Amino acid sequence: MSDGPPALLIDDLVVRFGDLEAVGGVSFAVAPGEVFGLLGPNGAGKTTTIRVLTTLLRPSEGRALVAGYDVRAEPLAVRASIGYIPQAISVDGALTAFENLDFYGRVTGVPRRERRERIEEVVETMGLASMLDRLARTLSGGMLRRLEIASALLNRPQVLFLDEPTVGLDPTARRMVWERLAALREQAGTTILVTTHLMEEAERHCDRLGVIDNGRLVEQGEPAELIERHRADSLEEVFTSVTGRTLDSDGAEGEQEGRLSDVRAQRRTARRLG
């Protein structure tokens, strides 16, 4: 890890929706090049935290620095320094894979001269060469995820935010996504903040984890360290130990197809919960 200033610095972050406190005083820091996982059940405050860090939502209290820029005072500079892939499908199904890449290259401020070269670069990194001329709506879930990640890399973000990147993917596609993310971090040193509720993925692919429950960060550290500290056999047990619950209550949800109706239902629920 580099000794420079942290890529992410979150200090006592609070987000309220009316009377409901969705995030209640979360603090953590992520070093440049680190893969940090936010682990927790649905409705724990993971997505709300990401929304604050991507400037989609203003925090009620507290401070958050992304790539050194303050999300409240310098939202534009934050947006220009990050890549963000929300949980639901964010590429346009009515455009081809190439057109999606070209579009995101333009709107994330990639200079015209470098655009083609950068597109070739991310196509290579994410293994998309064979599907560039296909309409995005004809791609499989795994291909779509890779296309989305590719489109978020065009501006060479300092921090990449991934909200549940493997939801709805089969095991092969999941492994592929993680392999590509590992390669990216190896090559470009991109800092990655990923949310997940899959313990096994968190344990295997994240350098450090924050366990979030009911809007609070209840535990953080390296996976092995957490398991050791709680004298547990797995992260599953760590989670139960710090929250008194299991993740299984909504674990099945992650296995569902990422169909639009599911996503909409999830979103409605999320909106109701804040």
Add this chain to the structure above:
Amino acid sequence: MSAHSAGQPAASARPLPPALAAGPLVRMAEGTVAMAQAELRKLRHDHLDIVTRSVQPLLWLFIFGTALRNNHVLATGAKDYRAYLAPGVMAQAAMFIAIFYGLSVIWERDVGQLQRLLATPLSRTSIVLGKAAGACVRALVQAVLLLIVLAATGIGLRWNVAGILGALAMLILGTASFACMSMLLASAVKERERFMGIGQLIMMPLFFASSALYPLSLMPGWLHVIARINPLTYEVQGLRQMLVGVGGSGEVWLDFLVVAGFFAVMLAAATRAYPKAIL
């Protein structure tokens, strides 16, 4: 560190990221072009859509228009009622496209595209302008097809080049305004089904309480007042003046002024409301 302030934090002294190297106006222009180009590309992948949409104004023109023309019931000032009606259905068909364009905002919010866009440095005005440009392109294609059919069937327009270009400019302005209005509505409504209902609810009064089908002079006093504050009336009158030469207000500059004012207000309102659609 509990002594943080909830007010404005101090900005850090770091240099701006390279993506912000160009000035805000240049970035806004580039962003608008990128948005509009994406809309155009989508249209190219689905050209059947524009053809099917072009049928509706023709039905109005040749069924409704022919029926009323043969009875000579309306004192429109035009020799052929269909010539009088043509600018009306042109504006109406364009408004139809524009009013339902906001549906794409709801769709994009539901799938996650909107969240993604709002987390890029793309300016909010660019998003709204680009989307509006998409609606305008569809409206323009539809209008040109309509003009071709009008020419082929020998319906008596003025066929003056400046008039046609002026009319297309008016159509762009009007369509962009209604597209912005639609995005404003979509930001507030958020549910697809409800949006459709409200869209219909707005469409019909705008259409009937305007000069699209009949002259303002035929309207009872209360309807006349409503038609006078309806921006579609000014769009249609401008179009009619430039395309047909009779039956308009005779003051094209006033028509342009009203529609341009309407556009400015709708653009500003939509730009403010749009980012809140995700909440």
